[in-house]
Amino acid sequence: MSELYTKLSDAVVAMKADDVKQLAQQVLAEGLAPEQAIEQGLAAGMNRVGELFAAKEYFVPEVLVCSRAMYAGFDILKDHVVEGAINNKGTIAIGVIDGDFHDIGKNIVKLMLEAAGFRMIDLGKNVTLDRFSEAVDRENPRIIALSTLMTTTMDSMLEITAKLLQKKPDLKVIVGGAPVDTDFAESIGAHFYGGDARAAVIGAHQLLGLSLEA
């Protein structure tokens, strides 16, 4: 592995967007594979950021600054990636359920899953069952991720989960947000509960039988 990849990863963790840009240019100048730089540099960096976030060493602002650094590098590298060379780990549709508009947690979860190599379909907030259903038809995701922060809305996750599983029995449903927990996830027939964005990444890998290391 090129030493540049390690440097890229470190620069993401250190929140240094300018360094990331410069290193990304260097990757191109040296003729290295941009897809490897993305996976082993940028994504690996974000993976470490996720760990720091889960350990509460980094907080929301730091995660966002790191992600900006990552995207600064990604924007430079993405046009040089050979079609299909980046391994897409699967499609995940994510949304905050109907009646709730708290979307910051969902945004962080989406960001981490995207950085980990999943193709993300962001349905936004206040998402009705119909809109989740449409997304399942249209995008054929392997996972649906449901978020809510309110006790007044969480119960409708039961119906959403049941209806979506009826439609697509091999779909995996992961849930999260402050009032939700493992017991609740089990009780509504969801496959996984994640307490934070890092847990979402771990859960998505587990459910699809993927290894986190790749």
Added chain:
Amino acid sequence: MTKLRENREYTVLLNPDGREIKVQKGQNLRSALASAGIFFPQNCTGKGKCGHCRVLFETELPPVQKREAELLGEHTDYRLACLQHIQSDCEISIPRLQEWRIEKNIRDFDFAGRVSRSFGIAIDLGTTVIAFYLADFSQGIITEQYSVLNPQVHQGGDVMTRLTLARKPEQREALTASVRQGLTDGIKKLLATAQIAVDSISTVSLAGNTTMLHLLLGRDGEGLEIAPFRSPLEGRKKLVLDPAWIGLSARTKCDLFPVLTGFIGGDTTAAIIAADMDLPEGHRLLIDLGTNGEIVLTANGDILATSTAAGPAFEGVGMAAGMPALQGAIEGISDEGDPFVIGGGEPVGYCGSGYISTIAYLHKAGIIDKTGLIRQDHENIRRWTPIPQSRQDLYLTQDDVRKFQLAKAAIAAGIEILCEQAGLDPAQLDEIIVTGSFGNRVTPKSAVAVGLIPDIPIEKITFMDNAAGRGALLCLGNSHFVRRAADLPGKVKVVNLGDHSNFQDIYVANMSF
């Protein structure tokens, strides 16, 4: 035919006062304590999530559940009352339980100019506490004040829980009945103490948040509990309360404060009146610090209001050593790092103002950095305590600081956005008035230091005890104030933070110190 008494009864002995409580076999300990009048002021209403109902078992420890063990951490001698079902006689003591000080007393209130021979009652109908103030118009004074727990707390701790319950008609009826009963009992008690007859009450003025009013009036949430959080009551100048519902004679005139939206209710409109926020003078900010933080800004002739969700962290809920502002709570930290303890004795936990002050102190000392990271490492666990030798459980943890950051940034972002909408630089504020259940104990210096409120000269920051109650008192038998209150729905511009395109960036930027 008498039923066989197969239901065994056990005795729970409460130390140190030696009180005995009879409990049915298998009964939940938290609800058994509640029926004996003992409850845990701030809690997660028995979901086993907050750890506030912890009790120390002095007899044989019942088995611990997984979630219980997680919440209790090092306190292995404790159990959570809400997760325990009594299977034998036992002895317990409750470390964080005391006579809950729920007084919301108002000092120095003057009814100058209102002379009449009758009485009036001002009521602050809060989610947790109901405060009653009996005004004697002939003397121009508050003759009696009385605060009591809102009996609905036994049905559900926070408004969201109660609104969820209220979706079922029987539960809604029970909630309505219990709040009306609470009001009836409170008024009765007030009248008995003052030795006056119910007929002499000419007027009542009641301030309650939107949820409280819905339930009082016999309505369910009607959707106010989900986005976009609107209430059919909003904008109505006149809300009608039948005096008979709260044990008053038909002649009593009842004025309810109008609501502005689902989460800016009559408590806020009352506070607006108390703080004169509807008079277009100067640049002034009113903050009601609580689980739901309402913020009102008067600037450049406009009145803007918003509600932001701090969550219960400021009330100590969900924090490792959090507790209400009771005896034993650390309510502040000196410049040298020594704790100020309410009542002066041994500290048992932190209340909201204690967290604000401690975090301000630690930030200044460089122990908490700009990002909120505790830089001092104890056995790889990031935490800090003012008294390392004595109490092992008085730590401020990294997780506490993170929760605190979420809460303070929600208030700060609300303030920033209101100022932005009014085209005002926060530094230009002439006055900031802080009110709310724990507002009184916060020092302006620490609130500014943690970035909770804008950095303006300390002397421009004032505290008002129970602004909602004061507003209700002002409107008692005073048609001028009643009219001012009724006009608010047309005057105040509601700003919905959820609709702001840039909320996330502003919120996140305010998380740092």
